[in-house]
Amino acid sequence: MNVSESKVIPVSAPLPAKAAARVAPGTQPATALVLRILRGREGWLFLAGLLLLWQLASTHLHLSSKYLFPTPWVTLRALWVSLPELLKGTVSSFIILVPAYLLAVFAGIAWGLLVGTTPALHRMFAAFARLASPVPPTVYIPYAIALLPTFRTAAGFVVFIGVFWPVFLNTTSGAAALPQRYRDNARILGLKKGEYLWRIVFPAALPHIFSGMNVGLVFSFIMLTVAELFGASAGLGRFVQYYADYADYPRMVAGILYTGLVVLLAIELLERLKKRALFWVK
Amino acid sequence: MSQAITAAPEITLGRTDYGLILQQVSFEYAGVRILEDVHLAIPAGQFVCLLGPSGCGKTTLLRLIAGLETPAAGAITSHGESVTGPSLERGVVFQDYSLFPWMSLRENVSLAIAKARPAMTQAERQIQAEEYLQLVGLQDAWRKYPGELSGGMQQRGAIARTLALGSPVLLMDEPFGALDPVNRVKLQDLLLAIWSGSERKKTVVFVTHDVEEAIYLGDRIIMLGAAPGRIIDDITVDFPRPRARHALLDSREFQALRGRVAAKFHEDLIRRLEAETAIHGVAEGI
Ligand SMILES: Nc1ncnc2c1ncn2[C@@H]1O[C@H](COP(=O)(O)OP(=O)(O)OP(=O)(O)O)[C@@H](O)[C@H]1O
Ligand SMILES: [Mg+2]
Numbered sequence: 174m175n176v177s178e179s180k181v182i183p184v185s186a187p188l189p190a191k192a193a194a195r196v197a198p199g200t201q202p203a204t205a206l207v208l209r210i211l212r213g214r215e216g217w218l219f220l221a222g223l224l225l226l227w228q229l230a231s232t233h234l235h236l237s238s239k240y241l242f243p244t245p246w247v248t249l250r251a252l253w254v255s256l257p258e259l260l261k262g263t264v265s266s267f268i269i270l271v272p273a274y275l276l277a278v279f280a281g282i283a284w285g286l287l288v289g290t291t292p293a294l295h296r297m298f299a300a301f302a303r304l305a306s307p308v309p310p311t312v313y314i315p316y317a318i319a320l321l322p323t324f325r326t327a328a329g330f331v332v333f334i335g336v337f338w339p340v341f342l343n344t345t346s347g348a349a350a351l352p353q354r355y356r357d358n359a360r361i362l363g364l365k366k367g368e369y370l371w372r373i374v375f376p377a378a379l380p381h382i383f384s385g386m387n388v389g390l391v392f393s394f395i396m397l398t399v400a401e402l403f404g405a406s407a408g409l410g411r412f413v414q415y416y417a418d419y420a421d422y423p424r425m426v427a428g429i430l431y432t433g434l435v436v437l438l439a440i441e442l443l444e445r446l447k448k449r450a451l452f453w454v455k
Numbered sequence: 456m457s458q459a460i461t462a463a464p465e466i467t468l469g470r471t472d473y474g475l476i477l478q479q480v481s482f483e484y485a486g487v488r489i490l491e492d493v494h495l496a497i498p499a500g501q502f503v504c505l506l507g508p509s510g511c512g513k514t515t516l517l518r519l520i521a522g523l524e525t526p527a528a529g530a531i532t533s534h535g536e537s538v539t540g541p542s543l544e545r546g547v548v549f550q551d552y553s554l555f556p557w558m559s560l561r562e563n564v565s566l567a568i569a570k571a572r573p574a575m576t577q578a579e580r581q582i583q584a585e586e587y588l589q590l591v592g593l594q595d596a597w598r599k600y601p602g603e604l605s606g607g608m609q610q611r612g613a614i615a616r617t618l619a620l621g622s623p624v625l626l627m628d629e630p631f632g633a634l635d636p637v638n639r640v641k642l643q644d645l646l647l648a649i650w651s652g653s654e655r656k657k658t659v660v661f662v663t664h665d666v667e668e669a670i671y672l673g674d675r676i677i678m679l680g681a682a683p684g685r686i687i688d689d690i691t692v693d694f695p696r697p698r699a700r701h702a703l704l705d706s707r708e709f710q711a712l713r714g715r716v717a718a719k720f721h722e723d724l725i726r727r728l729e730a731e732t733a734i735h736g737v738a739e740g741i
Contacts, residue, residue: 354553357523360541362570362620372566376557453557455602 243423251423252431258412259431265407266397269325273332274393278386280333281340286370286378288341289348306342310335310392314400328400335396336389340382347381348374380454383447390443394436409435471535474499474624474658475520480529482515489515491683492529497675499534499623500656504663504673506716508723512684513662514550517626520660521547533624543571546622548630550662552613554601560588560612561597567619587615590645592638606633614642618649625650625659631668640700643672651696666716670709671698678716680723682730688719 211218224245231244243251252259288294310331317327351374359373375382398410405411409432416424468478475497482490490512497503505513518524520531522541531538533545554563564584568575575583588597591611601609610633617625627646631639650657663669669676673692680687690712694703703709 352553354549354551355555357518357547357549358553358555360523361521361545361547362567363541363543364570372558373555376555379557453600453602 241422243426247423248426248430251421252427255412255424255427259409259428262407262409262412263435265405265411266401266409269328269408270332270393270397273329274336274389277333277336277389277393278340281337281385281389282344282375282382285341285344285382286348286374289345289378290351290370290374295345295349302338302342306338310338310396311399314403318400318404324400324404324406328397328405331400332393332396335392336386339388339392340385343381343385343388344378347378350381351377379450383443383451387440387443387447390439391436394432394439398432468530468532468537470496470532472499473497473532474501474534475660476532477520478530480516480519480526480531482512482519482524483527484515488683490519491685493684493686495677495686495689497658497660499658502650502659502661502672502674504661504669504676505679506663506666506669506676507679507684508681508720509664511679511681513679514628516679516684517547517628517660517662520624521545521626543620544622545624545626546617546620548613548617548625548627550628550632552606552610552630552633554609554612554616556601559598559600560593560604560615561585563601563612564588564616564619567616571620571622584619587619588612590618591615591642607635607638610634611638611642623655623657625657625661627659628662629664630661631663639668643668647672647697666713667704669716670694670712671700671703676716678719680726682727687723688715690715 228245231242234242288298313334314327314331317330318324321327321330355373355377359369364373397408398413401408401410402414409428413425413428413432416422416428468476470476473496475495477493477495480490480493481488493516505516507513515524519526520533520538522538522545525539533542538545554560555566558566561581561584564587565577565580568580568583568587572580585594585597588594591614593608593611593615596604596608596612601612604612610630614627614630617627630646631642634642646659650659661669661672663672670692676688676690676692677686678688678690679685692712694706694708
């Protein structure tokens with residue numbers, strides 16, 4: 174088994190940690206050292222490889238204009254010079270995104286806890302939720318822009334919808350999955366509905382709620398940047414759209430990279446919050 | 456020393472000098488009969504131990520008394536009042552000692568105190584919570600969360616929480632099951648002290664698998680048989696109190712009692728085995 178394994182696995186395939194350890198003694202000490210240093214940093218290695226590929230592709234593949242496919246260096250310079258504009262765009266985007274996201278999270282949790290613990294309410298609302306939740310919120314954008322007084326309220330509304338459903342649905346299922354023994358304990362202690370929801374059902378459902386908030390966070394950026402393509406005067410999505418229209422591709426690519434970075438940071442922040450809130454989960 | 460199996464059928468529901476009265480209580484889960492005709496009158500202040508094989512319905516009986524389940528037939532009263540749902544009058548220690556894992560030990564206990572004594576300030580509650588934790592030997596762990604505690608520590612925490620309710624009726628489902636012998640002995644004596652120490656003795660229903668524990672603690676032992684669960688013996692334990700553990704365990708009366716319990720279990724087991732063979736016999740005939 175051991176022998177055949179080390180023979181069959183091609184060198185380029187990602188080695189499982191155990192197999193790598195078994196291979197190491199047989200190989201050169203230098204190779205073993207490199208392998209040991211790389212363990213746990215494979216993600217960075219992949220990114221570095223990607224960057225190299227990008228560099229090579231943009232310099233050696235004369236597929237199209239070099240303006241359409243800027244080198245990493247050119248993109249980095251574009252990122253640097255547009256940083257002030259990008260920061261302004263971030264502020265403009267966040268003025269819409271943050272309140273809409275927080276409001277949707279709050280509404281989704283509150284309504285989800287109520288619906289998840291009240292069978293009559295659940296029966297009443299379930300059919301509507303099944304109908305309305307799968308509608309991609311992007312389809313509301315043109316209508317929301319037409320209907321609501323300002324672009325900000327329209328974009329906020331669409332973000333709200335995009336965040337509300339995943340948070341609501343996850344909260345509901347989390348509340349419904351409350352282990353019987355916690356329910357029994359709450360009944361023995363004579364907790365009132367409000368206390369019961371806040372002190373028992375809410376914390377018990379938190380793992381579900383956080384996965385809803387995570388999906389909602391990614392959704393909120395999608396909703397917002399798409400909405401900004403329609404009619405914003407500033408913002409991250411608007412930035413990308415604007416420079417694409419003027420064929421300034423280095424700036425456009427820089428805008429995409431920057432947006433990805435902002436989303437990554439937001440997700441990381443939520444992850445930290447989750448770790449703190451769920452310290453009691455084993 | 457012992458009395459008839461049928462527990463005083465003349466006692467009517469609603470008598471206030473009785474802590475608990477169960478009249479012809481039956482219960483089913485999804486059409487399967489779990490408990491049949493359980494008829495039991497427990498005077499206020501009596502310490503009753505419930506013995507029976509695994510799966511015979513001890514937990515179910517406790518849940519019925521607690522008001523977490525409703526009997527399929529029959530009725531239950533507690534201190535004269537009909538049991539229709541859970542109440543702070545009847546504190547429960549569950550078999551799976553389910554403390555809330557997102558609250559520290561002190562928060563768990565202080566939540567119970569907040570419900571039982573709403574007039575207290577938060578600071579008073581916390582002090583009292585620490586006192587209850589000290590009772591069960593967890594004074595140094597009040598900050599800890601259930602996930603950081605051993606099974607035995609969680610069980611003691613759950614006991615502290617229920618004691619903190621100060622209920623006149625205590626329903627305890629194998630509360631000392633996960634404890635080491637030293638803590639077990641300590642908590643048995645703590646329970647006895649709390650039971651007899653309060654101005655009005657508490658009524659206790661205590662589930663255990665341990666015959667010695669039942670005899671040491673109880674005024675009375677109710678034995679349940681399995682499939683369906685029903686009372687197969689009702690034994691009065693009239694050793695004087697306070698009981699000296701070692702002298703008691705060595706006494707001839709104790710040995711006799713233990714023999715009686717074992718014989719009853721055996722009898723019930725044989726009856727069930729015979730019933731099974733009878734079914735198999737029929738099946739072979741087909
Ligand atoms: N929620 C439930 N749904 C269906 N059947 C159940 C349920 N809870 C318990 N039962 C059944 O009822 C019977 C009695 O269960 P119970 O938990 O009361 O037993 P027990 O005497 O407490 O056992 P143990 O000593 O193992 O704790 C068992 O046969 C069990 O399978
Ligand atoms: Mg049980």
